[in-house]
Amino acid sequence: xxxxxxxxxxxxxxxxxxxxxxxxxxxxxxxxxxxxxxxxxxxxxxxxxxxxxxxxxxxxxxxxxxxxxxxxxxxxxxxxxxxxxxxxxxxxxxxxxxxxxxxxxxxxxxxxxxxxxxxxxxxxxxxxxxxxxxxxxxxxxxxxxxxxxxxxxxxxxxxxxxxxxxxxxxxxxxxxxxxxxxxxxxxxxxxxxxxxxxxxxxxxxxxxxxxxxxxxxxxxxxxxxxxxxxxxxxxxxxxxxxxxxxxxxxxxxxxxxxxxxxxxxxxxxxxxxxxxxxxxxxxxxxxxxxxxxxxxxxxxxxxxxxxxxxxx
Numbered sequence: 001x002x003x004x005x006x007x008x009x010x011x012x013x014x015x016x017x018x019x020x021x022x023x024x025x026x027x028x029x030x031x032x033x034x035x036x037x038x039x040x041x042x043x044x045x046x047x048x049x050x051x052x053x054x055x056x057x058x059x060x061x062x063x064x065x066x067x068x069x070x071x072x073x074x075x076x077x078x079x080x081x082x083x084x085x086x087x088x089x090x091x092x093x094x095x096x097x098x099x100x101x102x103x104x105x106x107x108x109x110x111x112x113x114x115x116x117x118x119x120x121x122x123x124x125x126x127x128x129x130x131x132x133x134x135x136x137x138x139x140x141x142x143x144x145x146x147x148x149x150x151x152x153x154x155x156x157x158x159x160x161x162x163x164x165x166x167x168x169x170x171x172x173x174x175x176x177x178x179x180x181x182x183x184x185x186x187x188x189x190x191x192x193x194x195x196x197x198x199x200x201x202x203x204x205x206x207x208x209x210x211x212x213x214x215x216x217x218x219x220x221x222x223x224x225x226x227x228x229x230x231x232x233x234x235x236x237x238x239x240x241x242x243x244x245x246x247x248x249x250x251x252x253x254x255x256x257x258x259x260x261x262x263x264x265x266x267x268x269x270x271x272x273x274x275x276x277x278x279x280x281x282x283x284x285x286x287x288x289x290x291x292x293x294x295x296x297x298x299x300x301x302x303x304x305x306x307x308x309x310x311x312x
Contacts, residue, residue, distance in 0.1 A: 012097050013090045013173045016081065017273060028085045034284050035078045041287030042067035044301070052300035058136040059125070059240075060297075062118045063290060065145055066247075069114065070283035073107035076100055077178040077279055097179040102160050105181065109152035109206055115248050116210040117144050122241050123217035127224045155202050162198060166190045176272040178279070214248060246289045254278040 017027060045067040049055045080100065084090055092100070125132050159181060166188040176183050181199065185192045221241065228234045254277035291297050 011091045011093055011171075012168075012179065013171060014081070014084060014092050014177060014179070015090060015173055015175045016084065016177045017276070024085050024088075028082060031078055031280065032082055034280050035074060035082070038074045038280070038284040038287075039071055041284065042071045045287050045290060045297070048297060048300045048304050051304055055296060055300050058121050058138075058141045059118065061141050062114055062121060062145070066111070066114045066118070067287065069107050069110045070286055072103070073111065074280060074283045076103045076107060081177045092179065097174075097184070098160055098163065100179045101163070101181055101184065102156050104178065105156040105159060106149075106152050109155065110148055111251060112206060112210045113148035113152065114145075115244070115251060116213040117148065118244050119214040119217040119248070122244060123220055125240065126221050126237050152206070155206065158198065159195075159202070162195050166192065166195070176275070180272075180275070211252070218245075243290045243294045247286055250282050250285060250289070251278065254282055 018024075046064045049060045049064045077100070080092065080096075084092075121136055124135050128135065163181075163184065166185075167190045168187060169189055172187050174180075174183055174187065185195050185199070188195075218241070221238075225234050225238055228237070291301060
């Protein structure tokens with residue numbers, strides 16, 4: 001095929017999870033259900049936090065931001081896949097593909113950063129409880145979120161600018177259900193050395209610093225808990241970290257699973273199926289983890305539902 005620099009009007013083809021026509025209605029129903037649960041669950045978390053003054057604290061401020069990011073994260077990939085299944089089409093425009101990649105990288109990176117910020121919040125609350133309100137003041141909380149948006153937006157923008165200099169064959173087929181950066185680079189007809197170097201460096205930094213921050217925060221938390229004499233105090237302090245630990249384990253566990261499955265199978269189709277875990281399943285489960293394991297959120301949710309029922 002002739003290699004050309006993609007311009008306005010050009011298209012890629014998303015092969016999706018399966019080419020079997022008989023599976024398409026099942027996939028459409030499954031992913032539509034998961035998407036609706038994800039959106040409604042996370043919206044409910046945001047509504048519960050904003051409507052209850054007891055939850056107007058740094059921890060729940062970050063949680064509401066995480067829920068918002070999870071809604072947007074899933075919305076970058078699933079709606080397009082549902083439209084393609086429903087219309088029996090696999091097309092995505094070149095600009096649409098770049099836009100999807102850009103927001104996918106931003107929102108995936110924000111998940112990473114917000115989990116780190118939430119770990120830092122728990123570290124301050126448990127290790128420095130007397131100074132918690134002074135350290136985790138509203139200004140710092142907003143600054144941490146804005147800095148996360150700024151850093152990951154700049155990193156993602158450079159990725160996109162580097163991709164615009166690549167050439168692709170006409171009718172390039174992407175063995176995935178969305179435009180994933182690594183897959184796109186594999187399909188380029190031009191030299192991707194600079195893209196790969198930047199990808200490896202930024203991935204290492206974006207993963208290394210958050211993971212190090214989370215591990216450091218929890219090592220200090222465990223150290224502080226060990227010094228507490230009362231078992232009840234230990235349980236009460238650590239219980240505030242339970243939901244966050246579950247979400248962290250789910251996020252990094254599924255991401256590691258995708259990486260290992262890709263490395264072991266070398267199958268693009270297997271990698272795309274594994275990607276469903278962190279792109280769809282994890283954002284869907286987060287609201288359940290925080291409502292089922294968090295007494296404050298359950299109490300606020302109960303008060304919200306009671307208030308709504310009484311107004312009917």
